[in-house]
Amino acid sequence: MFKRIIILPFLFLFISCQDDINVTIVKQPGTVTGIVLPALSNADVYLQQVSERKTKINSSGVFYFDDVAPGVYRLIVKAPGYGRAEIDQVTVKDGEGCDVGKIELVSYPFPLLGISPQDGSRRINANSTQVIQIESSKLMDFDSFVNSISVTPELADYNISEYSSSSVSVFRYIISGKYQMGTEYTVNIDSTAKTIYDENIEFPFSFSFTTDFFNVYRFYPPGYSSQKNIRFRFNNLVGNSIIDYLTIVPETPLFEVRISYDAIDLSPSICWKSDTDYSISLKKDYMDIEGNMMENDTTFYFKTPPLFVARTYPHDGQQNVQQNMTIDIEMNNVVDESTVSNSISIIPNVPFEIITLASNIESRFEIVPDTLYADTEYKISIDTTLTDYFGVNLNAPYTLNFKTK
Structure with missing residues (x-):
């Protein structure tokens, strides 16, 4: 039996495509906003990239840049009498807003970030080895920085050093020396100070503080x-x-x-x-x-605290006390020995002797009974006729209970 194989022709449809298709992606502009404090009417805000844009802040310190193309910008805030503030990495994404938050202006010339102690500070510890500290946002040219600084009155053992820090955005400089107590010092930094990028500080700057008196x-x-x-x-x-x-x-x-x-x-x-x-x-x-x-x-x-019994031996409530036990009483202050014997009583009544041991640290006395009976509960009472050396009475009656073997 033969099988017939039929081969049918297929129709192939070929679609010819153009080799290159030009697709244009349109990026949407974003915004940059923030708040400048204090809200100075003469503060200017700059947004820099290839070109520069400038805006003002409103009465609340808010600034706003619209229609900002996506990219990375530098933001600068300037105001007369204040050091400029910079933010280097302001990133605007496609169609999004970038809020840089609060930018606080300080009355330091750029690139200085801060000083310690603050201007007008009082009672600064004169014995500290690092009384004066100056922080900068950029590494200073050390020689020009040292030559730009003067301290009045002059310091003995005067020295300026750079403090090593793990931060790459804050550089700290220490002015050390022998400071006098109860003295007002003024630190001057003139505009010859410059960074390693050859940028001079914006304006001369000075601050004062007073060291603490001996006290x-x-x-x-x-x-x-x-x-x-x-x-x-x-x-x-x-x-x-x-x-x-x-x-x-x-x-x-x-x-x-x-x-x-x-x-x-x-x-x-x-x-x-x-x-x-x-x-x-x-x-x-x-x-x-x-x-x-x-x-x-x-x-x-x-x-001072009142007169009281600090500790006893035996302890209050102690059991199985030896019959030949000497009772030890320790007070928290020196007592008048003449008031000890008459302030103490023992029940059941047994004859006893008082031995007083006094010092300026404490006052101890020993109660030495003639004999204590076996298996007997005893109560020793000290009344408030007991006084300290100056005649101040015991703050409250005291009772010590114990039981013999």
């Missing part, structure tokens, strides 16, 4: 116990006795425990009076090791 920058009152030391910390080195320059109310004899670098520790000869408001005034005539006097008399205030 007490921290006072430490007594701690939780009313007889602890007090401490004066100064903002410069000291070496002279402070006793003759102090007035203490109520009057309390003091002695100097230690004079070390910038600190002086003092302690009462006996103790502080419990539950008492104190004032300690230091006369301005007191001087540091360089002869600097304080600007004003300075007064500090603190209040």
Whole structure:
């Protein structure tokens, strides 16, 4: 049996296309907007690329560029008496708006960004090794920058150095030297200062500040116990006795425990009076090791805690106490020994002896019973007739309970 194979001709349709098709893509313009602060009526805003456009801000500081072709632009803001502000990478995309946000003008000549301390600052630490700092948005030509700066009055050990920073947009320069206390300094930068791109700063610039006087920058009152030391910390080195320059109310004899670098520790000869408001005034005539006097008399205030039982042994509520136990009572202040015996009672009643151990740090006394009975609950009471050295009574009655074996 034979199979018949029929081959049918196909009709091929060939479409001829043009080799090159010219397609024109039309990009839509965008906008650039932002806010300039302060809103200065004479501020000008420039948008630069191949050509330059200029606009003004409104009363709120807002500026607006419309019909801006897509691309990357530089934005510059200028105002008389202020350093110009620049934004290098303002990118306008196809048909979109670009809001650069707030642009804050500063009264520094371009390219300076900031200074420290601020003009008019007071109480600047004269002992800092980096009192004056100047920041720039561009790397300065170091020699011209150094030669353009003067400090009045002159500084001993005067030096200008460039501070290494990881930022490529902020360059910092440090003016170091020996600053005098309580002195007004003026820093002048003339217009010969220039960047490594040979751009001079826009206008001469100066700022002033005043260093702090010699003073007490921290006072430490007594701690939780009313007889602890007090401490004066100064903002410069000291070496002279402070006793003759102090007035203490109520009057309390003091002695100097230690004079070390910038600190002086003092302690009462006996103790502080419990539950008492104190004032300690230091006369301005007191001087540091360089002869600097304080600007004003300075007064500090603190209040001592009331007289109380700080700790006991055995502890309140303790069980299985030895029958030959000596009861140890520690007060938070020095007590008047003559008031101890009559302020103490023991229930059940047993004869006892009092041994007092006192210092200007604390006051301890031992209650030594003749004997304690076995398996017995005892209560030791201290009433408010107990007083500190100055006659201030115990703040509240105190009770100690324990049980023997």
